[in-house]
Amino acid sequence: MGLTADSTGLRAVDRGLILEKQSPRDRIIALAGNPNVGKSTVFNQLTGLHQHTGNWPGKTVANVQGRHTYRGRDYILVDIPGTYSLMAHSAEEEVARNFVCFGKPDGVVVVCDATCLERNLNLVLQILEVTHRVVVCVNLMDEAKKKKIQLDLPLLEKRLGVPVVGVTARSRRGMEELMERVEEVSTPRYLATPCQVAYPAAIEAAVARIQPVVAPLLEGKTDSRWAALRLLEGEKSLLRELDQALPQPVSKDPVVKQAVASSCEVLAKEGIGQQELPDRIVGSLVETAEELCQGVVTRQESRAAALDRKLDLLFTSRKTGIPIMLLLLAGILWLTITGANYPSQLLSDFLFSFQDHLTALFVSLGAPDWLHGLVVLGMYRVLAWVVSVMLPPMAIFFPLFTLLEDFGYLPRVAFNLDRCFQRACACGKQSLTMCMGFGCNAAGVVGCRIIDSPRERLIAILTNSFVPCNGRFPTLITLITIFFTAGLTQPAGSLVSTLMLTGVIVLGVGVTFGVSKLLSHTLLKGVPSSFALELPPYRRPQVGRVIVRSVFDRTLYVLGRAVVIAAPAGMVIWLMANLSVGGESLLTLCSGFLDPLGRVMGLDGVILLAFILGFPANEIVIPIMVMTYLSAGTLNQTENLSQLHQLLTAQGWTWLTALNTILFSLMHWPCSTTCLTIYKETKSVKWTLLAIGIPTAIGMTTCIGTTLIARIFGLA
Amino acid sequence: MKHMLALSELTEGQKGKVFQNNGVGGMRRRLQDIGLIPGTEVKRLQASPLGDPCAYQIRGAVIALRQQDACRILVETL
Incomplete structure (x- = not known):
């Protein structure tokens, strides 16, 4: 169901897995399976949690745990990353293997894809060699039915010698039976003699x-x-x-x-030398899986598979692949921009009118001026700004993006763009990590675990912040709409905004290619490694549920961030604006100090200061700017989005300032959470500093460049 | 008339049967894990917009492989 509050921001940071049995009766159950078979959906259904789900391989890259109570006993379920085999190739597969083999679970549920059972059995057979406490959970039974694939699961159960349960996790079908069998296999006295692979x-x-x-x-x-x-x-x-x-x-x-x-x-x-041995072992596994499926799986010609191929031709062919990709991106952005306009205005009107009530309340209570300033003018105002600017675009963008994700479009993006990454000596799966970056760069950085080669993974980590995240997106939209398209009539205005925003994102992608290539030829020298990406069948997204869930989730996320980060930041800004050293406020002193550098970059000291103070979260960059300008005292009331333009132009902003702010927003240091995540993922101060330095250097150079060009040609 | 080709040389829609996997390191094993062992039937599907990678149908799944990897798999045409 797309990126969720549970899988972004600080929660994206993998803290390692510490399993806590609250009672000795508790049982630990691992959820294993091939990538993209719906492990996380099964997990979410059983635990009531909201882990990131979507139709592409590699969403879950760390172990996640949750609880399910069944017949008075607590089961600790561990959702582990998808893997095709226990012979790990990548960091995320190693996580999976280690938990199944050495994590001592009381039982393992191997989730399989009913439409592709034979290949899934390869992993089942490998896990059966480690433990007999296995339930085979055949998910996506509805998809199989649609594709006219008939499965004789009782026969499979007889052949495998362990429980086999057919489920449709999306609609909760079969979950009760699944838990019944889980209870059975995790009982200490459970015995089974599962089918054994016969090797040469x-x-x-x-x-x-x-x-x-x-x-x-x-x-x-x-x-x-x-x-x-x-x-x-x-x-x-x-x-x-x-x-x-x-x-x-x-x-x-x-x-x-x-x-x-x-x-x-x-x-x-x-x-059978060291080279042939693994070949023979895998060969026997694959052949055994093939034999097990004979008589279990019956396929009939179906139109569903043919439809998938037709859709693939549309989405990935030479003529239509890339144009459709850009159109989809622009379409989503257009809906976001036009859709967010009105609710943004409404929210800001409401929240700022509420500020007057708050002030009245403080006055009537006889609160001192500093308290009113700190709480209302500091905390509340920044909070109101963040909510009204950030919430509407995100609550529209995310559900739409999630629909595409659930449909199965993201792997096609990776397929379409792989050639560019190959030229940059990087991995095509980087596109997937970039898509996650739209939601949250920290989540994107953790997502880079799907990339096998350590070199290519580092490249993806170092360049992830070139994708504008949740926190920067609305900043871009706001600046584009108020500076570049405000004078235009609709729908021309929103069309131009869309084009500009699409341009900014394409620029970010272009810079990603460039920097990846540069890194491949300098610090991270190497040749492109091998690449195999599964293009999963398309699935009809559960439109209603995605929209409700995703809007709700984004709202919670933005509100959460507003309270945790924006409100304290508001307080700090207010204090800085009101504490003075030698007659000048701290804020003025700092921005004054940064002003010369800011001017060279076509910005000013306040903007640079806002980016620096915005290090905890990009959401607060615009609010900080506004607060700083307000405290400078030229305009003392900006309580409405439409007045933002006036405020900024009064401070000497031109189109060039806005353009440079947009560019610098796209290319500067990642936020603190992302930096922390990069450090956790690379375990290296050097790479973390580089991840900060590269985008900052590129952003500064670009801004200085545009400013010089504009001044030389007398454009600004 | 059967003859040997690299997997990457199949034309769109053409089918082949895997004869030998000359992949190296992790890729060799990864392809085996998804069921690409000698005797497996493979069908070449569409290429990506920029010509590389290509999609292949392997045991009911669609897998994208780069030219440099697919050229290490020998197939017999069917």
Whole structure:
């Protein structure tokens, strides 16, 4: 259901997973599965939480936990990132693997896609090698029905030897039965003999040799057959985790080492060297999955799949792919701009008229002037500004964006733009992380975990702030509408605004390509690594629910930010404006100090100061500017959006000032939360400083450039 | 008439059967995980607007692969 308040801002920061059993009776259940099979939807339905869901692979990149009570017992459900296999390739897959293999869950629910069951069984089979406490949850049964795919789940259950439940998580169908089976498998005395993958005889013989040597060392903590297979494969990161999970490092045990080495030799003689071994193992898994599905899955020709291909031709073909992409972007922006206008005005009228009532209240209570200033002129006014400017555009933009996301359009964007990223020696999945950046750059940065190559992931992290986030978007819209299109009649005005805003975003994307390329040729040298992206089937979004949920969620998010960040910031600004050193207010002193630099950039000291003070959150940049100008005392009443233009021009703003502010808003340091997230994700001060330095340097250079050009040509 | 091609050489709509996966490192395994092993049938779908990557139908799923990766997969035409 799109980015949610639970998955953006500070909550996007992965704090690691600390599972808390409130009672020893509680059970921990992992939700595993391939990417984009609806794990998070199942999770949300059971826990009542609102994790980010949408139709594209890679939304969940960290473990998230929630609770579900079933028959008087609490189940701690852990939503883990999607993965095609337990052989991890990327950071997010490693998170998934480690939890299933070493997190000691009391049970694992493997969520599968009913329309693509065979491939999903590959992971099921791998997890069955780790634990027998597994429920196979076949989700998207409604989609399968639409595609005329018939599934004989009782037969599959018989073949697999563990419970199989068909569900449609979106409409809660089958959840009760799912929990019933979860209860069954997580009971301590539950026993099952699940289906075992038969590997080629030589591999089975090697496993049989190692298994008895390893078994006593595992102390029942891990399955010995599984451990023997992994020791044979010798994958380093997995063995490191395995050693850590056990009382003694099993892979370093001399007897085990010897058994593994001699088994590898025997295998090599039979033509299965270190290179062929993983191939044979995967081959057996895939073939077993194929056999399991025979008679279980019956497909009939359906129009649904053909429709998907037709839509793909429309959205991704050479002629129509990119024009449609731009049209969709512009369309959403147009609806946002035109739609936000009226409610913004309404909200600002309402909130600012309420300010008079507040003042009256303070006067009648005989409150001192400083208290009135601090609370009403400081806190309340900034809060009112943030809510009226930020809320309407976000409450319109997000539901629309989420509809596209649920429909399955985002992976097509990544597909269309991949060539550009390839030229920049970066990863096409960067488009997906950029899309998340629209909501919140911190969420975008965490999302970069879907990128396998560490080098490409760093590039995506360092450039994510070139996508204007939630907090900057309304700033852009406000400045464009009041400075560039205010004089135009509708609908021309909103069309020009849309074009300009689209231009700003395209510029941000262009800069992202440029900087990615630059990084690939300098600090992060390398060639593009491999890339495989699944283009999932289109799904009809649940329009009503998305809109209600998303509007509600954005409203909460913006209000939350307003209270937590804007209100305290308002207080600080008011204090700075009213505390004076040597006859001048702190605010005037600071902005005066920054003024020369600001002027070179075609801005002024106040604007720069507002960006600096806006470090905690970009939402408050415009309110800070307004407060600062107001405290300078030329106009003492600006309680309405339409008066903003007057206020700013009175302070010497021209179109060039507005343009530079827009450019600098697009390209400057990321907000504090994003910086913190970058540090957490890269664990490096150097990369965090670079993530601040690169956009700042580009923003400053651009502003200085435009100012010079405009002055040389006498345009401003 | 069967003959060998790189996966990337299939034309739009053409089908092939995987003969050999010469992918390296993580990509080799990733392709195997999504079911691309010898014997698997693959159908080439549309290319992206800028020509690369291309979409392929593999075991019922649509997967986008870059030319540089697809050229490492040998297929027999069907």
